[in-house]
Amino acid sequence: MSFNLHPLINNGITAGSSSFSGGKLSCHCKASPVTVSLTSNIAHNHACGCSKCWKPSGAIFSIVGVVPRSALSVASGESKLYIVDKDAVIQRHACKECGVHMFGRIEVDHAFHGLDFVHVELSKEKGWQEVQFAAFVSSVVEQGLVAPEEADKVRQQLKGLGLSTYDALSPGLMDAIAAFVAKKNGVLRESKL
Template sequence: MSFKLHPSIDNGIKQGSDSFSGGTLHCHCQTSPITITLSSNVLHNHACGCSKCWKPSSATFSIVGVIPRSALSITSGASKLFIVDEAAVIQRHACKECKVHMFGRIEQEHAFFGLDFVHVELSGEIGWQEPRFAAFVSSTIEQGLVAPEEAEAVRKQLRGLGLECYDSLSPGLMDVIAAFVAKKNGTLRASKL
């Protein structure tokens, strides 16, 4: 059984370029689209199964990466943006007309403050960092996208694409969150290396 994971990975993952220096994202509006310019490549690009990230229709996962806030600028259509859920930690800015999420931003104290979340599939340029892992795989069950007995088949399909699967974020990103909390609590230990 094969699942529709996401159009950009269903037929294999295209490798990005280490020298890629950014590009432009566009919402799906045919006239007067929102345009976001990114002045660098993304980091930590991944397939995300959470219920909050924007996904193309019929996709089980979104593809989302992070970029420094300073590398993102709204170059047209800012008046068309709205925040999907103002109470969410990641405030996802979407188009009022086509509903595509253009970027997510954290405005409160958080380990990822200063990073914006973006969907590079909204760009026509080639070279963006490829997805490197799959996060929140179990969340696809909660949303009714995958039956519990199908979850391991989804993980197998993701692993077949070279994406390690997690039911949170990757270990490196979870370490960033844990270090942020430890520093805030005064319990951050110095490395013995």
């Protein structure tokens, strides 16, 4: 059985370009779409199974990467944006008309403050960083998108694409969060490397 992971990866992963320098994202509105300009490529691009990220219809994962906050600006349609969940750490700004999440921003003290979360599938430009890993894979079971006995089949399909699978974020990102918390708590040990 093959799962509809996401249209960008169902048939394989397309490599990005290290020299790619950004582009525009547009919501799905035919008339007066919200557009967001990015002046850099993304980083940490991944398939995300969490319940908060916007997913295309029928897909069980979103594809989301990050850019520095300074690299993102709303080019048009800003009045159409609203925050999906004001209590969430990531303030996801979505179009009021079509529902597409245009970007997520962290406004609180957090390891990822200063990074904006984006879905580059909303861009016509090619060259964005390819998907690097899959995160929050077990969340697709929690949401009822996949039966518990099928979770390993989803992981195998992702691994068949060359993606490591995690039930949180990748180890490097989890280490960044842990280091942020340790520093905040005054217990960060200095590295001897």
